[in-house]
Amino acid sequence: MDAKPTLEQIRRAPKVLLHDHLDGGLRPQTIVELADAAGYTDLPTDDPEELGAWFVAAANSGSLERYLETFRHTVAVMQTREALERVAAECVEDLAADGIVYAEVRYAPEQHLRGGLRLEEVVEAVQAGFAEGVRRVAHRGAVIQVRTLLTAMRQAARSREIAELVVRYRDEGVVGFDLAGPEAGFPPSRHVDACTYLRQQNAYLTIHAGEASGLPSIWEALQWCGADRIGHGVRVVEDIEAADEHLHGARLGRLASYVRDKQIPLEICPSSNVQTGAAPSLEAHPIHLLHRLRFRVTVNTDNRLLGGITLSDEFAALVDTFGYGWDDLESFTVNAMKSAFASFDERLVLVNGRIKPGFAQLKWGGR
Numbered sequence: 001m002d003a004k005p006t007l008e009q010i011r012r013a014p015k016v017l018l019h020d021h022l023d024g025g026l027r028p029q030t031i032v033e034l035a036d037a038a039g040y041t042d043l044p045t046d047d048p049e050e051l052g053a054w055f056v057a058a059a060n061s062g063s064l065e066r067y068l069e070t071f072r073h074t075v076a077v078m079q080t081r082e083a084l085e086r087v088a089a090e091c092v093e094d095l096a097a098d099g100i101v102y103a104e105v106r107y108a109p110e111q112h113l114r115g116g117l118r119l120e121e122v123v124e125a126v127q128a129g130f131a132e133g134v135r136r137v138a139h140r141g142a143v144i145q146v147r148t149l150l151t152a153m154r155q156a157a158r159s160r161e162i163a164e165l166v167v168r169y170r171d172e173g174v175v176g177f178d179l180a181g182p183e184a185g186f187p188p189s190r191h192v193d194a195c196t197y198l199r200q201q202n203a204y205l206t207i208h209a210g211e212a213s214g215l216p217s218i219w220e221a222l223q224w225c226g227a228d229r230i231g232h233g234v235r236v237v238e239d240i241e242a243a244d245e246h247l248h249g250a251r252l253g254r255l256a257s258y259v260r261d262k263q264i265p266l267e268i269c270p271s272s273n274v275q276t277g278a279a280p281s282l283e284a285h286p287i288h289l290l291h292r293l294r295f296r297v298t299v300n301t302d303n304r305l306l307g308g309i310t311l312s313d314e315f316a317a318l319v320d321t322f323g324y325g326w327d328d329l330e331s332f333t334v335n336a337m338k339s340a341f342a343s344f345d346e347r348l349v350l351v352n353g354r355i356k357p358g359f360a361q362l363k364w365g366g367r
């Protein structure tokens with residue numbers, strides 16, 4: 001039971017993904033084909049393999065702003081109903097192939113209007129694509145639940161509209177709101193109006209914070225905006241005085257204490273954090289400290305294309321780097337399922353009906 005989980009076993013584990021961007025997870029081949037269909041000629045290369053490598057190299061920039069520049073190409077080819085449907089359906093196929101049983105996938109509808117679509121049409125195209133993907137994988141015997149988060153770009157001024165869109169489509173698979181984009185200079189408090197509206201509607205929100213900016217950003221996301229979860233949040237460690245390696249005498253400031261005491265879910269994306277410079281390396285990534293201090297840590301991909309990774313790869317890298325075993329991986333997974341924006345009933349069924357039995361099988365081989 002204590003054997004080190006292998007990548008192949010991790011792929012079979014029933015996993016949960018809360019933080020994955022639709023426009024950061026396209027297949028390189030699809031980008032090439034959609035660019036061709038749309039007459040988009042700015043791709044750095046037309047060779048899918050080279051293009052995949054280009055994204056990873058360009059995203060390895062050490063800066064969130066430069067990391068975000070790469071989205072120019074993916075967003076450019078996601079401007080029609082057909083393109084959005086295709087990308088959404090393939091996303092579901094790729095997540096299911098990686099053994100994910102529940103995913104919340106996010107994107108910013110306001111970035112997909114250049115081809116003349118309205119916000120509602122963008123949402124409906126993506127929902128249709130997700131439904132198609134779920135049907136396709138069901139034919140192959142896989143069961144996956146996919147829900148949607150609608151992102152507002154923090155440097156723009158459409159967050160209230162996007163919040164209204166979340167509420168409008170809440171019964172059709174949209175389970176929450178997100179704020180993303182460059183963090184420095186665009187604090188969460190710019191979007192208090194949208195966040196207040198969401199809470200008054202009993203809707204859920206997560207906010208990217210504590211990635212390129214530090215504690216004030218996390219504090220605003222929680223205490224001005226009422227975020228239910230934090231995207232990344234890794235810089236909460238700036239409020240922790242790490243003691244010795246055994247954590248004797250670790251001291252948490254008021255904000256870090258609040259995050260831990262209330263078990264605010266942290267959507268941690270290890271590879272992405274190293275790529276943007278939010279963490280110096282995987283070895284030095286705050287996830288290890290936060291996990292040992294029993295923060296509510298979840299593990300996520302952020303952008304599979306930009307990282308050249310899957311969720312299973314992220315888990316396997318944590319196993320290699322920190323010596324994590326099945327209990328750690330199960331705890332990240334149960335944390336994620338508990339923190340999902342799906343209803344309590346749905347979460348319970350997945351935890352008790354799929355996650356616990358699936359991990360038990362891997363740990364004990366069905367004993």
Ligand SMILES: O=c1[nH]cnc2c1ncn2[C@H]1C[C@H](O)[C@@H](CO)O1
Pocket residue numbers: 021022023024064068071075106107108111151180181182208211272302303
């Ligand atoms: O890690 C991130 N931080 C901030 N913004 C991000 C990150 N990953 C993706 N985005 C942005 C770029 C996408 O175009 C947008 C919507 O998915 O969200």
Ligand SMILES: [Zn+2]
Pocket residue numbers: 019021180208231302
């Ligand atoms: Zn993100």
